[in-house]
Amino acid sequence: MTTLVSAGYIVAFVLFIYGLMGMTGPRTAVRGNWIAAAGMAVAVVATLLLPGMGNWLLIALGLGIGAVIGVPAARRVKMTAMPQMVALFNGVGGGAVALIAWVEFRVTAGYEGEALYVAIASLFAALVGSVSFWGSGVAFAKLQEILPGKPVTLGRLQQPLNIVLLVVALVCAVITVAGGRSEWLIAGVLVAAGLIGVMVVLPIGGADMPVVISLLNAFTGLSAAAMGLALDNTALIVAGMIVGASGSILTNLMAQAMNRSIPAILAGGFGGGAAGATAGGSGGADRPVRSTSAADAAIQLAYAGRVMVVPGYGLAVAQAQHAVREMADLLEAKGIDVAYAVHPVAGRMPGHMNVLLAEADVPYESLKEMDESNSAFPQVDVSLVIGANDVTNPAAQSDPDSPIYGMPILHVTSSRSVIVLKRSMGSGFAGIDNALFTDPRTAMLFGDAKESVGGIVEELKTL
Amino acid sequence: MPIESIAILVLAGFVGYTVISKVPNTLHTPLMSGTNAIHGIVLLGGLIVLGHGVDGVLNKILLVVAIAFGTINVVGGFLVTDRMLGMFKQRPSGQGPGRERPGGRAAEVREGGEQ
Numbered sequence: 001m002t003t004l005v006s007a008g009y010i011v012a013f014v015l016f017i018y019g020l021m022g023m024t025g026p027r028t029a030v031r032g033n034w035i036a037a038a039g040m041a042v043a044v045v046a047t048l049l050l051p052g053m054g055n056w057l058l059i060a061l062g063l064g065i066g067a068v069i070g071v072p073a074a075r076r077v078k079m080t081a082m083p084q085m086v087a088l089f090n091g092v093g094g095g096a097v098a099l100i101a102w103v104e105f106r107v108t109a110g111y112e113g114e115a116l117y118v119a120i121a122s123l124f125a126a127l128v129g130s131v132s133f134w135g136s137g138v139a140f141a142k143l144q145e146i147l148p149g150k151p152v153t154l155g156r157l158q159q160p161l162n163i164v165l166l167v168v169a170l171v172c173a174v175i176t177v178a179g180g181r182s183e184w185l186i187a188g189v190l191v192a193a194g195l196i197g198v199m200v201v202l203p204i205g206g207a208d209m210p211v212v213i214s215l216l217n218a219f220t221g222l223s224a225a226a227m228g229l230a231l232d233n234t235a236l237i238v239a240g241m242i243v244g245a246s247g248s249i250l251t252n253l254m255a256q257a258m259n260r261s262i263p264a265i266l267a268g269g270f271g272g273g274a275a276g277a278t279a280g281g282s283g284g285a286d287r288p289v290r291s292t293s294a295a296d297a298a299i300q301l302a303y304a305g306r307v308m309v310v311p312g313y314g315l316a317v318a319q320a321q322h323a324v325r326e327m328a329d330l331l332e333a334k335g336i337d338v339a340y341a342v343h344p345v346a347g348r349m350p351g352h353m354n355v356l357l358a359e360a361d362v363p364y365e366s367l368k369e370m371d372e373s374n375s376a377f378p379q380v381d382v383s384l385v386i387g388a389n390d391v392t393n394p395a396a397q398s399d400p401d402s403p404i405y406g407m408p409i410l411h412v413t414s415s416r417s418v419i420v421l422k423r424s425m426g427s428g429f430a431g432i433d434n435a436l437f438t439d440p441r442t443a444m445l446f447g448d449a450k451e452s453v454g455g456i457v458e459e460l461k462t463l
Numbered sequence: 464m465p466i467e468s469i470a471i472l473v474l475a476g477f478v479g480y481t482v483i484s485k486v487p488n489t490l491h492t493p494l495m496s497g498t499n500a501i502h503g504i505v506l507l508g509g510l511i512v513l514g515h516g517v518d519g520v521l522n523k524i525l526l527v528v529a530i531a532f533g534t535i536n537v538v539g540g541f542l543v544t545d546r547m548l549g550m551f552k553q554r555p556s557g558q559g560p561g562r563e564r565p566g567g568r569a570a571e572v573r574e575g576g577e578q
Contacts (some may be wrong), residue, residue: 011464017478017502023494024485026551033497033548037541040504053514055523062509062527066534073535074542083546086496089479089539093502096532099525100508117465224505225475229468232510237468238475238505245479246498250491344488351491352476358550369488 008046009235016239017038020246026364043235046422068201080316081361082145083348087136090217094132097223098193101126102186104230110181117124121229123173126186127193128223131372135197142201143209143256143348154202163201169190200266208265213349215262218247245285250350256342257370259396261405292443294455297419300443301327301456302463304381306337308373310410310424311353313347314423321360322385327453329363330460339366341373341383343391373410380415385436387421387449393434418442421452493547500540506533 001110016039031216048059054420070089077085102124105111111119141147164438172188204212221243228236255262301307309328315321328338340362346353354367368376377383385392390409395402396409410419418441425437427445436442486494509530517523 017482020479020494020497021485023490023497024487024550026490029490029493030545030548030552033493033544036497036501037537040501040537040541043504043507044510047510048514050511050514053510054514056514057509058527059530060525062513063534065527065531065537066506066536067530070535070537070539071542074539074546077543079547079550081495082492082543086499089496089503089536089543090499092532093499093505093536096503096505096509096529096536099529099532100505100512103512103517103522103525103529106522107518115465121556134515135484147575160512173524214495217495219501221498221502224502224508225472227508229465229472231511232468233507233511233535234468234471235507236504240502241472241475242479243498243502245476246483249480249483250495253488253491324539326527338549342489344491347492349492350495351493354489355492355547355550358547364489364551367489398530422487434563 002049002051005046008042008049009238010045012039012043012235013238015042016242020242024164028255028365038339044385047235055167056139056398073151079356080319081144082355083352084140085214086349087139087143087213090213090220091133091136091140094136094216094223096192096221097125097129097181097227098133100227101129101230102190105186106183109434110176110183110185112181116177118230119177123176123186123189124224125226125230126174126189127169128226130193130220130445131197131200131217132219132223133197134194135212138198139209139212139216141226142204147165147202149205151203151205152208154199158203158270162196165192165196165199169296190197200429203260204265204405206258208258209250209348210345210350211258211260211262211265214247214250214254215266218244218251221245221247254345254350257408259404259408261426289438290440290443292419292445294452295459296445297463298459299457300417300419301331301336301382301384302334302460304331304336306339306376306380306382307331308368308377308380308383308387308412308415309338309340310383310388310412311342311390312386312388312391313348313353313359314389314421315449316347316353316356316387318387319452320386320450321356321362323450323453323457324357325360325362327457327460328366330457339368339376340374341368341370341412343388343393346388346391370408372408374414377414381417383415383418384410385412385418385420386453387423389422389434392436392438394436395434399436412436413439413441414444416441419444421449423448423449433452489544490551493551496540496544500537500544501537501539503533503536506530506537509533537548 019032019036022028104122169189169192172185176185222239225240342353392412396404396407513526
């Protein structure tokens with residue numbers, strides 16, 4: 001590697017790290033993103049300056065196709081569809097790793113004459129890249145609702161099958177490292193890993209999606225780093241590893257926010273038999289539900305001092321964020337303090353709900369993280385729960401038999417009164433009853449979130 | 464030498480961990496999308512292998528697809544992140560006392576950006 005290229009890579013690392021440091025605040029983040037992008041441009045140019053490069057036409061073709069597909073896809077996607085777009089971009093990254101590893105195998109005739117570590121790193125990249133590509137593909141299909149969002153499982157067969165697939169992939173890889181030359185071996189690694197990706201993501205329910213997307217992101221990063229080891233390319237190692245670390249942190253945070261271990265999430269099948277058992281045991285099911293009207297809800301809100309909006313994915317699905325903002329404007333004009341309590345797993349990827357609310361021009365400062373919200377609830381007059389369910393379920397604190405027991409929740413019940421906007425009495429993704437709905441302080445406003453909020457807005461205007 | 468590469472690998476992991484730990488929950492989606500764009504760096508792997516010459520049509524096709532995939536990852540990732548952050552950046556109250564500044568400005572900027 002020439003000095004010029006190395007220098008370019010070092011500049012690129014500085015830009016990546018400096019750019020990511022900008023991501024810590026909303027005002028520096030935009031610039032940070034472009035700094036990181038500039039780092040990427042420097043890394044690409046530096047690579048093209050490597051001595052002995054050729055095949056320019058094909059390189060231009062690849063870059064061109066990528067740009068022609070990537071730019072419009074990124075520009076047109078709706079904010080609610082962001083998680084599947086990120087899943088898709090993540091998947092193609094993993095796919096690129098797997099393809100490069102495959103070509104490596106072909107070009108070197110099964111790593112003939114290559115160092116041991118090159119073979120191991122390249123096979124690791126092939127395996128993890130393929131898991132990431134197919135897993136992200138399934139995640140995309142689920143989020144896009146091409147496949148059902150609810151868990152799809154093979155029941156008892158699931159775990160043994162995954163283990164068999166992993167063993168097949170590892171055996172193929174080990175034979176290759178030991179000197180196997182057949183192309184069927186790398187094909188075995190890629191196909192078995194791809195099936196693992198599909199089988200692991202298929203059983204994962206909608207609520208666990210933030211964890212899966214983070215995990216797949218970490219996987220692609222790690223596979224890129226492994227590819228860097230195989231190709232002796234520091235740019236791939238550094239950038240891949242940074243992403244691997246960031247994805248791992250986010251995966252961990254998401255899993256903690258749901259009080260579930262990562263293996264348990266990957267084992268899949270949330271809310272099976274245990275959910276049925278808790279339905280009777282929660283003790284709330286036999287209490288009456290109090291329903292309210294938009295007019296009554298508007299009056300209740302208009303006479304409050306502090307209102308906390310608790311948004312869930314139902315809000316995003318109904319595209320109600322703009323109506324919510326309009327309602328908040330009317331309330332603020334009356335001198336009422338309005339804030340938003342955002343649970344870390346609200347939405348379909350880490351921090352997703354914040355983006356949706358920001359899209360509706362909700363000020364960054366009004367978006368409260370979970371701990372801050374929970375200390376604020378005792379002073380809140382009205383909590384307005386919109387399309388959120390499991391993250392407000394008191395059973396997570398009080399009922400050790402509940403499948404979500406121990407999950408950190410928003411303590412909506414400690415506010416003076418609660419209004420829950422909900423389509424019906426149906427249960428959330430976890431499939432469990434929510435005692436909040438039958439709490440004496442709670443009033444239910446049934447209907448589509450957008451229409452209900454719109455109704456409250458109309459009533460507020462007449463007050 | 465792999466030992467140097469592995470040292471770089473480990474250190475980069477720590478750098479990533481330190482930097483990312485400071486990002487607030489609120490910005491996790493753009494963070495993820497931004498790091499997502501960064502792993503599109505695998506595109507360099509495609510450039511290196513293809514640029515140094517490979518034989519066979521299949522190898523070339525696979526590498527062109529790999530480069531295209533990597534480019535989609537990079538370009539799409541950074542653009543999507545920019546769009547997400549664009550929603551945060553115009554917070555009127557973000558600059559202290561200017562809370563009463565109309566949200567209309569942000570809305571205009573966003574519409575322009577989506578074309």
